[in-house]
Amino acid sequence: MTSLQSEPFVINIGPQHPSTHGVFRLRLTMDGEKITEADMVMGYLHRSMEKLAEERTYTQNIPFTDRTDYLSAMTGNLAYVLAVERLMEVEVPERAKWLRMIMAELQRIASHAMAVGIFANDTGAWQTPVMHMFRDREKILDLFEMACGARLTLNYMRIGGVSRDIPPEWIPQAKKLLKDLPKKFAEYEDLLLTNEIIVARSRGIGVLTPDQAIAHSVSGPMLRGSGVAWDIRKADPYAAYDKVDFDVAVGTNGDVYDRFVVRMAEMRQSLRILEQALEMMPEGPVHARLGAATVQPGGQSIAPLAYRPPVGEAYARIESPRGEIGYYIVSDGSPAPFRFHIRSPSFINLTPLALMTVGSTVADAVVILGSVDIVVGEVDR
Amino acid sequence: MGLLAMLLEGEWYDFGDLAEQIEDWGAPDEAAYVLATLVATVVILLWAVLSVLAFIWIERRVVALMQNRKGPNRVGPAGLLQPVADALKLLMKEAITTAGADRILFWAAPIIIFVPTLAIFAIFPWGENMVLADLNVGVLFLLAIAGINTPAVFLAGWSSNNKYALLGSMRTIAMLISYEIIQVLALLAPVLFVSSMRMADIVSWQEDYVWIVLIQPLGLLAYIIAGAVEMNRSPADNAEAESEIVAGYHTEYGGIKFGFFYQGEYLAGFAIAAAVVTLYFGGWTLFGLEEWIPGWSIFLGKLYTIFFIYIWSRGTLPRLRIDQLMGFAWKFLLPLTIANVLIVGAEVLIWRENELSSWEALPAIAVVNLALGVVLFAGWARFLGHGKGTQAASGAILTQEIGTVHFKPAVGTEAGS
Amino acid sequence: MTATVTGLEVAGAIEQRFPDAVVEATPEYAVVAPEELIEVLTWLRDDDSMLFKFLSSLTAVDREEWFEVVYHLESFRTNRITVIKVRSDDRDDPIVPSVVDVWPGAQLQEREAYDLMGIRFEGNPDLRRIFLWDGFAGFPLRKDYMNLAGGQMAGLERFPGEPGLEFNNRGTQ
Numbered sequence: 001m002t003s004l005q006s007e008p009f010v011i012n013i014g015p016q017h018p019s020t021h022g023v024f025r026l027r028l029t030m031d032g033e034k035i036t037e038a039d040m041v042m043g044y045l046h047r048s049m050e051k052l053a054e055e056r057t058y059t060q061n062i063p064f065t066d067r068t069d070y071l072s073a074m075t076g077n078l079a080y081v082l083a084v085e086r087l088m089e090v091e092v093p094e095r096a097k098w099l100r101m102i103m104a105e106l107q108r109i110a111s112h113a114m115a116v117g118i119f120a121n122d123t124g125a126w127q128t129p130v131m132h133m134f135r136d137r138e139k140i141l142d143l144f145e146m147a148c149g150a151r152l153t154l155n156y157m158r159i160g161g162v163s164r165d166i167p168p169e170w171i172p173q174a175k176k177l178l179k180d181l182p183k184k185f186a187e188y189e190d191l192l193l194t195n196e197i198i199v200a201r202s203r204g205i206g207v208l209t210p211d212q213a214i215a216h217s218v219s220g221p222m223l224r225g226s227g228v229a230w231d232i233r234k235a236d237p238y239a240a241y242d243k244v245d246f247d248v249a250v251g252t253n254g255d256v257y258d259r260f261v262v263r264m265a266e267m268r269q270s271l272r273i274l275e276q277a278l279e280m281m282p283e284g285p286v287h288a289r290l291g292a293a294t295v296q297p298g299g300q301s302i303a304p305l306a307y308r309p310p311v312g313e314a315y316a317r318i319e320s321p322r323g324e325i326g327y328y329i330v331s332d333g334s335p336a337p338f339r340f341h342i343r344s345p346s347f348i349n350l351t352p353l354a355l356m357t358v359g360s361t362v363a364d365a366v367v368i369l370g371s372v373d374i375v376v377g378e379v380d381r
Numbered sequence: 382m383g384l385l386a387m388l389l390e391g392e393w394y395d396f397g398d399l400a401e402q403i404e405d406w407g408a409p410d411e412a413a414y415v416l417a418t419l420v421a422t423v424v425i426l427l428w429a430v431l432s433v434l435a436f437i438w439i440e441r442r443v444v445a446l447m448q449n450r451k452g453p454n455r456v457g458p459a460g461l462l463q464p465v466a467d468a469l470k471l472l473m474k475e476a477i478t479t480a481g482a483d484r485i486l487f488w489a490a491p492i493i494i495f496v497p498t499l500a501i502f503a504i505f506p507w508g509e510n511m512v513l514a515d516l517n518v519g520v521l522f523l524l525a526i527a528g529i530n531t532p533a534v535f536l537a538g539w540s541s542n543n544k545y546a547l548l549g550s551m552r553t554i555a556m557l558i559s560y561e562i563i564q565v566l567a568l569l570a571p572v573l574f575v576s577s578m579r580m581a582d583i584v585s586w587q588e589d590y591v592w593i594v595l596i597q598p599l600g601l602l603a604y605i606i607a608g609a610v611e612m613n614r615s616p617a618d619n620a621e622a623e624s625e626i627v628a629g630y631h632t633e634y635g636g637i638k639f640g641f642f643y644q645g646e647y648l649a650g651f652a653i654a655a656a657v658v659t660l661y662f663g664g665w666t667l668f669g670l671e672e673w674i675p676g677w678s679i680f681l682g683k684l685y686t687i688f689f690i691y692i693w694s695r696g697t698l699p700r701l702r703i704d705q706l707m708g709f710a711w712k713f714l715l716p717l718t719i720a721n722v723l724i725v726g727a728e729v730l731i732w733r734e735n736e737l738s739s740w741e742a743l744p745a746i747a748v749v750n751l752a753l754g755v756v757l758f759a760g761w762a763r764f765l766g767h768g769k770g771t772q773a774a775s776g777a778i779l780t781q782e783i784g785t786v787h788f789k790p791a792v793g794t795e796a797g798s
Numbered sequence: 799m800t801a802t803v804t805g806l807e808v809a810g811a812i813e814q815r816f817p818d819a820v821v822e823a824t825p826e827y828a829v830v831a832p833e834e835l836i837e838v839l840t841w842l843r844d845d846d847s848m849l850f851k852f853l854s855s856l857t858a859v860d861r862e863e864w865f866e867v868v869y870h871l872e873s874f875r876t877n878r879i880t881v882i883k884v885r886s887d888d889r890d891d892p893i894v895p896s897v898v899d900v901w902p903g904a905q906l907q908e909r910e911a912y913d914l915m916g917i918r919f920e921g922n923p924d925l926r927r928i929f930l931w932d933g934f935a936g937f938p939l940r941k942d943y944m945n946l947a948g949g950q951m952a953g954l955e956r957f958p959g960e961p962g963l964e965f966n967n968r969g970t971q
Contacts, residue, residue, distance in 0.1 A: 011544055043929035051939055055954055123699040131448035197699045210788045217853050217903025227788030230874050234783045236800035247779035252789045265777035313826060315870055317854065328857050328868065336954030343855040351906050363702045380929055784874045
């Protein structure tokens with residue numbers, strides 16, 4: 001009696017697939033329904049941003065930072081301008097700091113709304129949560145449009161401040177939104193957090209212990225879902241975060257459900273920050289005058305927004321909705337950066353994907369990928 | 382106007398006079414029977430197709446309402462011609478048969494799914510004296526035809542020569558077989574009460590006594606869930622789980638072959654809704670209202686209402702993983718339905734043995750069944766660990782100190798043991 | 799606030815434990831010799847006074863005469879950050895030890911540095927190209943990659959429209 005010989009077979013999720021959050025390919029080697037190997041293939045959206053940025057001035061590079069993590073452009077912008085400001089030792093005016101914080105938190109709500117909605121979509125709820133959460137995201141995008149003219153690729157921050165001040169009707173509209181949102185969040189929590197099927201689909205899946213998470217350089221809601229209370233907004237405050245009061249949401253199990261719960265709790269904390277910030281924001285200029293840097297060595301002053309930072313390097317990191325986004329800028333005194341490196345959270349958070357996926361089924365692999373919350377623009381740059 | 386009056390009057394299907402007329406002409410005896418059957422078949426087919434078309438529009442609009450958006454509203458007034466556009470598109474698309482596919486099976490699978498589902502509608506009583514095939518074993522026929530779905534789905538997946546389709550069909554078979562057992566057990570209870578499998582008998586029993594839903598809440602719940610799974614509908618649409626394996630067993634099908642699968646899913650839905658209406662909700666009777674309105678309109682109204690529940694659950698609930706779905710069937714629903722049958726059997730025995738009148742027996746049965754149903758359902762769920770431990774919902778811990786670690790995995794997960 | 803451990807401080811601490819490991823130290827960073835890199839980084843990760851358990855970023859920079867790999871290390875427990883670098887003078891085939899055994903999170907970042915800069919990490923179990931396809935010729939992020947006429951390199955010599963400075967083969971203006 002010969003024994004049954006079974007062959008492992010390879011299945012591709014992506015690059016065109018309703019659930020891969022962009023062009024991303026996951027090659028799974030399966031033995032029946034269990035995954036034995038998971039290999040990631042990326043680079044479908046590689047646009048060589050790091051090389052392109054070496055040919056453009058520092059201000060011309062700000063639109064690039066929108067397009068890496070296109071779902072949270074404000075934080076991308078912010079990390080980059082913080083790095084350049086650290087290099088140039090520029091002091092940002094107060095109002096600009098508060099505006100940056102307000103925009104970053106609004107962006108966080110918008111991005112998490114999408115992440116949570118798409119996660120529910122991955123588990124099979126036929127786009128109902130997505131549609132409702134996108135409704136709220138639309139209102140936030142309307143606010144962005146009022147402030148800077150764009151909805152997705154915002155290009156709002158500048159080196160030394162923000163590009164322009166908000167119009168007078170912005171704050172009343174933002175306050176109206178803040179009154180509506182808590183009810184909506186309560187509705188989403190009620191519909192999604194205690195939904196038995198979502199709990200059954202995400203509890204105990206894709207577990208990362210804190211040691212594994214720290215060793216794999218995981219950051220953001222994935223790290224906090226594993227129980228490590230680390231938030232750069234508290235650890236290394238930038239842009240007026242040390243003047244508002246908020247909590248850090250932490251999970252206990254390190255599974256997909258806890259990351260999802262952490263994201264929903266973070267949305268509520270962002271609301272808290274926004275309420276305080278809209279009250280406490282001071283008046284004043286929104287852009288620093290960058291004095292000597294705009295004057296070139298011969299004494300002739302050249303067009304503003306054209307700087308030659310001093311020779312050196314700087315690394316600045318902030319808390320984006322996906323994790324720790326950092327920019328490493330090396331300058332050689334010329335108008336363009338010598339090295340422009342993006343430490344993108346989605347890319348690095350993908351490192352333990354094989355660890356989390358091996359041993360589970362295809363349905364779980366999709367849900368785990370949804371919990372990592374990648375944006376392929378950031379993964380591939 | 383005359384046609385409308387005739388339709389509403391409810392007597393147009395009684396071909397008695399016409400039958401006598403045909404016999405006077407000297408036709409063989411069976412001619413009237415054949416004629417009536419042909420007319421009824423055509424009417425049922427027309428109804429089925431038109432209902433599917435209508436429900437394509439209704440489902441999309443209703444799900445859109447649940448999702449806070451408008452559904453189709455461009456094609457025709459308020460999007461009413463959308464199903465027509467969909468049907469035309471499917472008819473005109475190129476019907477590709479992939480190179481490695483098994484041609485005969487590939488062509489046969491959609492037909493095998495579609496035709497038996499149509500055949501189910503023959504056994505239901507649509508109104509008084511409106512049964513196309515008055516079988517003595519109506520319920521058995523229903524269950525048998527529902528079982529043909531399984532090999533047909535597997536044929537579709539296997540013959541496509543596609544990994545995704547194969548995965549989808551393998552999942553489906555396991556799922557369908559499990560839930561057929563639940564269906565059979567759930568449907569045993571009404572049969573026990575009525576002591577007949579004939580659909581018309583069941584309806585008249587319900588007209589005389591009481592709707593079976595009132596004395597069988599647990600059975601109805603089990604049957605509705607099993608029906609949703611048999612239809613490959615969310616929350617159990619793993620077979621065609623779009624976000625995971627693109628389209629499961631009908632990935633490779635395009636054009637009108639896919640149209641057959643699509644229609645087949647809706648027809649299966651109508652069939653199960655019709656079964657629920659006939660067996661649990663009294664069929665075409667409505668406490669005597671059928672004197673004024675024709676029975677078939679009552680039947681259709683109830684059918685569409687039950688189908689709405691399926692649309693509702695599709696728009697709201699996410700999808701269970703396949704092993705969770707199977708666990709639900711075997712560990713949860715199966716013991717419950719077996720217990721249900723035992724309880725019903727005991728009650729019927731007591732009723733018949735003691736020759737109680739229906740006025741005494743039925744309210745007692747209703748109360749006992751409801752109480753036992755709730756207790757068994759909740760108790761068994763609690764026993765299996767629902768809502769505790771690994772399945773408990775929880776919130777995030779909010780903290781202000783950074784650098785601390787709060788990892789405490791729940792017992793029962795991998796990290797916790 | 800995250801305190802930055804300056805290159806001089808961390809170089810001093812490393813020197814006490816591993817003499818001759820530090821090649822250069824400035825206030826911004828400390829350069830470690832490649833032979834001792836793994837030991838130094840393991841010590842930085844595990845020692846109770848250091849505890850840099852989180853690798854914030856691993857990058858490669860092409861400095862035209864040498865390649866360098868930059869490690870930004872972060873410590874959650876003590877809330878500090880520091881910068882370590884390692885250099886390789888070989889312009890054709892730079893080889894640097896891999897830190898995947900110290901921090902598994904370095905895996906994808908080392909693949910990226912290999913793909914775009916051509917630095918080979920010895921000891922990395924799975925060093926293949928990650929963004930570009932397998933047969934791609936060359937390493938794009940290197941400064942001598944753009945084969946423009948006259949051997950120009952990436953960079954911007956002067957601002958668009960700025961009068962008068964000389965070219966030194968940077969940029970296309």
